[in-house]
Amino acid sequence: MLQSNFLSKTLRKNPKDSVAISHQFLVRGGYIQQLTSGIWSLLPLGFRVYQKIENIIREEMTAVGGEELRMPALQPKEIWTASGRWNSIDPPLFKFKDRHKKELALGSTHEEVITKIAGSFIDSYKDLPKYVFQIQNKFRNELRPTAGLLRTREFVMKDMYSFHATNQDLDAYYLKVAQSYKKLYSRCGLEAMMVNASSGTIGGDSSNEFIVAADSGEDNIFLCPDCGWATNSEVGGSLSVCPQCQAKLIAKKGIEVGHIFKLGDTYSQKMKALFMDERGNKKPIIAGCYGIGLERLMATVIEVNHDSKGIIWPQEIAPFQVHLLGLDLEDEKVLSRAQEIYQKLKSINIEVLFDDRKETAGVKFKDADLIGIPWRLVVSKKTGDKIEVKERREGKEELFTENQLLDKVKAIF
Ligand SMILES: [Zn+2]
Incomplete structure (x- = not known):
């Protein structure tokens, strides 16, 4: 979505x-x-x-x-x-x-x-x-x-x-x-x-x-x-x-x-x-x-x-399983990368919410914390070929390759 x-x-x-x-x-x-x-x-x-x-x-x-x-x-x-x-x-x-x-x-x-x-x-x-x-x-x-x-x-x-x-x-x-x-x-x-x-x-x-x-x-x-x-x-x-x-x-x-x-x-x-x-x-x-x-x-x-920032949904009842934030989407390369990750996750039946809005990174991070989807992914200029992964509950950020991400996601869901 x-x-x-x-x-x-x-x-x-x-x-x-x-x-x-x-x-x-x-x-x-x-x-x-x-x-x-x-x-x-x-x-x-x-x-x-x-x-x-x-x-x-x-x-x-x-x-x-x-x-x-x-x-x-x-x-x-x-x-x-x-x-x-x-x-x-x-x-x-x-x-x-x-x-x-x-x-x-x-x-x-x-x-x-x-x-x-x-x-x-x-x-x-x-x-x-x-x-x-x-x-x-x-x-x-x-x-x-x-x-x-x-x-x-x-x-x-x-x-x-x-x-x-x-x-x-x-x-x-x-x-x-x-x-x-x-x-x-x-x-x-x-x-x-x-x-x-x-x-x-x-x-x-x-x-x-x-x-x-x-x-x-x-x-x-x-x-x-x-x-x-x-x-x-x-x-x-x-x-x-x-x-x-x-x-x-x-x-x-x-x-x-x-x-x-x-x-x-x-x-x-x-x-x-x-x-x-x-x-x-x-x-x-x-x-x-x-x-x-x-x-x-x-x-x-x-x-x-x-x-203090928002909801932390338990996995089974979260509105989506994964929240994908696309930053710097005016950059063609980043945009197509984010879209590719979005399509890949959807193709293995992961419920993804893709933040494709024209908003600042600050707004997107704030909204992600408030909405409370259990896993947050970031694709941006800074993450390059990789994807930043963070669990809403934990707050620790990690950089994954696409294959690592897909393996991780398959293991969780
Ligand atoms: Zn008793």
Whole structure:
């Protein structure tokens, strides 16, 4: 991709009233733009990162047996009345009336819709278990949308739902999903802790959050340094010792990047989603649900992967793998050399962003640091036949011949 073709531009000034570093770098890097409070566009550069995260999540959910589906964002009042959440869910729903004066809401979650669907197809214990997920826009009527992509009113969520005949079967699958969550966070360059959490207005028997330790986080957790047990302070209260091993707990700040729930029969009971067990008795279906907000995950990666100059993307979700800066491009020889390297890298399927703009070296270096692509290459008068290679994270520059570069690139990607 040629940087001269970009729709967005980098900005030198932080957005007004911005506190979160991810908010500042995403806006300044040309990744996102605010439409109105808590509502954001993902610009082409931001959408590339988003799509990589989406694909990782899709792969991991498919690996634990999830079937992908798509449910509507527009939902009728009736199903929310049936679950008892029309007025109680927090944050509240966006509600409105259609032209026939029928009340609707924009879905902030899909327990009601999926319970209705599952109840219509699942008749017997022989139909269980079942696992489905979607990756879809959600809407929350937040009091104070803040911090760029960390707290928004419209966002994309991966929500998975599982249906079981017994609590034991739910417990086993719940652990499996928890393991797959750890794997997908790690692929995104994050280390997430699983902590006991409050189930809020989703309800159910118990729930766990996945928290990434970050000083900028809004969640307070207590963590056991010995056995790894952890809890959100919302449920842990003022605990000081670990309930599992009695070690002294450490307080940490973090960002919630996922929340999973053992719903049990909370929704199937209210919405009469029943199945016939082995003895021929009608019982409510046992369910679990498993959420991840995608834009928040993207912002969290930046909260823990940056320096004072900009973002440092982990390899697997970087918008491009390599950032090629062409300097002195008014020189025909340098220009054709840079174009040759660009074509060669593309021919071996490396995702290259080629900075071919008519800008100074200073501007190009600054923008490269801000945008944060893991590998930076420079072709200029000074580098001659060679290519300067620098890893964004390390900051050490090396001169490579073309063959050395191609070998290196093949080894990394
Ligand atoms: Zn412990």
